[in-house]
Amino acid sequence: MSTATPVTAGADTAAVRQAIATTARPPRPGPLSTALTFGWRGMLKVKHVPEQLLDVTVTPVMFLLMFTYLFGGAIAGSTSAYLDYTLPGLLVMSVLFTTVYSGVSLNTDLTKGVVDRFRSLPIWRPAPLLGSLLGDSVRYVIAGTVIIVVGVALGYRPDAGVTGALGALALVVVFSFGLSWVFSVLGLLLRSPNAVMNAGFMGIFPLTFLSNVFVDPATLPGPLEAFVNVNPISILATACRSLMDGTPDGEAITTSLVVAAALAAIFLPITTRLYRSR
Amino acid sequence: MTTHAPLAIEVTGLEKSFGDTHAVAGVDLAVPEGSIYGVLGPNGAGKTTVIRMLATLIPPDAGTARVLGHDIRTEGDAVRSLVSLTGQLASVDEELTGRENLILLGRLLGLSRSASRTRADELLEAFGISEAAARLVKHYSGGMRRRLDIAASIVVTPRLMFLDEPTTGLDPRSRGQVWEIARALQAGGTTILLCTQYLEEADQLADGIAVIDRGKVIAEGTPGQLKASVGTGGLKVRLLDPGQRGDAAGILERAVGAVVLDADPAALSVSSADASRAADGVSALARAGLGIAEFSLGQPSLDEVFLALTGHLAEERDATLEEQSS
Numbered sequence: 001m002s003t004a005t006p007v008t009a010g011a012d013t014a015a016v017r018q019a020i021a022t023t024a025r026p027p028r029p030g031p032l033s034t035a036l037t038f039g040w041r042g043m044l045k046v047k048h049v050p051e052q053l054l055d056v057t058v059t060p061v062m063f064l065l066m067f068t069y070l071f072g073g074a075i076a077g078s079t080s081a082y083l084d085y086t087l088p089g090l091l092v093m094s095v096l097f098t099t100v101y102s103g104v105s106l107n108t109d110l111t112k113g114v115v116d117r118f119r120s121l122p123i124w125r126p127a128p129l130l131g132s133l134l135g136d137s138v139r140y141v142i143a144g145t146v147i148i149v150v151g152v153a154l155g156y157r158p159d160a161g162v163t164g165a166l167g168a169l170a171l172v173v174v175f176s177f178g179l180s181w182v183f184s185v186l187g188l189l190l191r192s193p194n195a196v197m198n199a200g201f202m203g204i205f206p207l208t209f210l211s212n213v214f215v216d217p218a219t220l221p222g223p224l225e226a227f228v229n230v231n232p233i234s235i236l237a238t239a240c241r242s243l244m245d246g247t248p249d250g251e252a253i254t255t256s257l258v259v260a261a262a263l264a265a266i267f268l269p270i271t272t273r274l275y276r277s278r
Numbered sequence: 279m280t281t282h283a284p285l286a287i288e289v290t291g292l293e294k295s296f297g298d299t300h301a302v303a304g305v306d307l308a309v310p311e312g313s314i315y316g317v318l319g320p321n322g323a324g325k326t327t328v329i330r331m332l333a334t335l336i337p338p339d340a341g342t343a344r345v346l347g348h349d350i351r352t353e354g355d356a357v358r359s360l361v362s363l364t365g366q367l368a369s370v371d372e373e374l375t376g377r378e379n380l381i382l383l384g385r386l387l388g389l390s391r392s393a394s395r396t397r398a399d400e401l402l403e404a405f406g407i408s409e410a411a412a413r414l415v416k417h418y419s420g421g422m423r424r425r426l427d428i429a430a431s432i433v434v435t436p437r438l439m440f441l442d443e444p445t446t447g448l449d450p451r452s453r454g455q456v457w458e459i460a461r462a463l464q465a466g467g468t469t470i471l472l473c474t475q476y477l478e479e480a481d482q483l484a485d486g487i488a489v490i491d492r493g494k495v496i497a498e499g500t501p502g503q504l505k506a507s508v509g510t511g512g513l514k515v516r517l518l519d520p521g522q523r524g525d526a527a528g529i530l531e532r533a534v535g536a537v538v539l540d541a542d543p544a545a546l547s548v549s550s551a552d553a554s555r556a557a558d559g560v561s562a563l564a565r566a567g568l569g570i571a572e573f574s575l576g577q578p579s580l581d582e583v584f585l586a587l588t589g590h591l592a593e594e595r596d597a598t599l600e601e602q603s604s
């Protein structure tokens with residue numbers, strides 16, 4: 001601990017003194033720049049733990065293979081006809097599953113001390129939340145792209161080509177921006193990342209199955225059909241199908257966007273309030 | 279205290295409850311600028327809660343606090359731009375590398391991309407973490423993580439730094455390094471509010487100490503004053519034969535002062551002794567033919583400080599410790 005301390009052994013006191021002396025406080029960065037910095041943080045996490053993408057892409061790909069080859073013939077007459085029907089829906093499912101992880105990673109942050117550090121900084125206060133959303137969008141795009149690519153490999157050809165696929169992907173990602181605030185609220189309310197994961201999937205899983213992602217609701221009993229038809233996931237899947245087929249369904253697209261905006265309008269303020277007071 | 283420095287922290291009647299727990303039950307503090315001020319207390323005393331309020335993470339229920347002249351309730355933003363927090367849980371991002379952590383903070387504090395990289399490398403070098411710069415923090419040792427944590431707090435030098443139990447769980451060497459860093463920070467003009475459970479740590483670093491228990495300040499003063507109220511050092515003796523402890527207690531009582539029987543059936547300590555009287559006590563034991571396995575003369579422990587300050591707290595704390603371990 002005296003002057004004889006070798007450099008590799010730990011802190012070099014003289015250098016520490018030097019490091020303290022050399023800084024002047026820079027001007028405070030703007031809100032956008034701060035949010036983008038948090039976005040960068042989110043992307044670094046994806047880079048360091050790419051396995052987290054595996055979790056969210058493997059399940060939908062598994063469903064894609066299972067439903068197409070196991071039930072496809074029975075449901076739609078042939079596997080290729082079923083693939084045409086279900087792929088846009090699986091795109092929706094794949095990306096929406098990913099939004100649960102927004103809540104999980106927020107909760108993980110909270111169990112560590114790092115959020116206290118962020119909250120003690122002189123920064124625009126919603127920046128960490130908005131920024132992590134930017135990072136999350138990378139995950140959404142990757143999850144969606146994987147499904148589309150696997151679908152194409154299995155023989156799916158969107159009538160509207162690349163444009164249609166990109167349009168559908170963009171719509172799902174925008175919808176996910178809205179939905180992710182629901183899981184952020186869960187992430188702030190529940191005790192552990194696991195609890196958020198379980199609660200999140202407990203909600204999103206049945207909602208996905210009680211939609212038109214896998215089956216045409218016309219075949220369902222009355223009350224169930226009615227529910228499936230108003231389920232926002234059905235509407236989003238319909239909108240995606242229409243975009244990929246080159247016959248955009250204005251009503252479904254608008255409804256999806258309105259639902260996303262409504263979710264954000266309700267849950268974003270709740271999220272910021274909870275984040276501030278935790 | 280005789281100092282006339284302006285106050286970095288000025289707290290009166292600070293309170294905070296969580297449900298039925300009065301975590302902070304009326305705390306007053308006056309911390310002179312440029313000092314290291316120790317808040318000393320056992321687990322659950324309310325230290326972290328005080329820091330979280332002063333760093334504007336949670337609002338107080340009652341009381342007023344000014345940090346570097348700014349009211350923590352109404353001028354939170356001004357407070358945040360002058361302080362840094364090194365929390366009890368490492369306040370760094372475990373899923374990023376050490377270098378990324380420092381660059382992230384540089385960017386958030388307004389450094390340009392290149393300036394934040396330069397600053398990160400400079401700090402990594404100064405804190406002896408260059409070699410681990412590209413490794414994820416979750417693979418860091420406790421001491422490295424703590425050094426990174428402190429480095430993260432001085433990416434832009436703060437006027438006031440909160441250090442919450444910076445050496446709990448560290449080995450003695452890492453502990454010494456953290457102390458060196460704290461001294462260097464103070465030498466650079468940063469005021470430090472240091473929360474700790476170790477009297478030795480407060481004694482090593484702090485210019486003033488507040489002893490806090492159950493959300494209240496129960497004693498305040500310089501380390502010297504505090505130790506004088508307890509005794510300059512504690513003599514601890516372990517006997518070869520636990521059966522002789524009663525005799526030994528009698529001899530030490532006469533030669534030195536009030537004796538405390540430890541949980542270890544062969545050990546006893548005298549919490550009020552100066553070195554020469556302690557030596558007399560040990561030789562009195564030897565003359566009486568009692569076999570001594572070991573003895574030491576050390577700083578009073580936090581328990582002894584508590585015993586001296588309150589008389590009764592030590593037992594109750596033992597009771598809670600037993601509850602925890604059962």
Ligand SMILES: Nc1ncnc2c1ncn2[C@@H]1O[C@H](COP(=O)(O)OP(=O)(O)O)[C@@H](O)[C@H]1O
Binds near residue numbers: 299301327
């Ligand atoms: N967020 C919280 N919710 C409920 N109780 C809390 C919370 N934070 C602290 N406490 C309680 O307040 C008391 C003081 O805690 P703390 O300030 O962490 O003490 P210290 O840092 O001295 O160990 C403890 O009894 C603790 O359980």
Ligand SMILES: [Mg+2]
Binds near residue numbers: 322325326442443
């Ligand atoms: Mg604490």
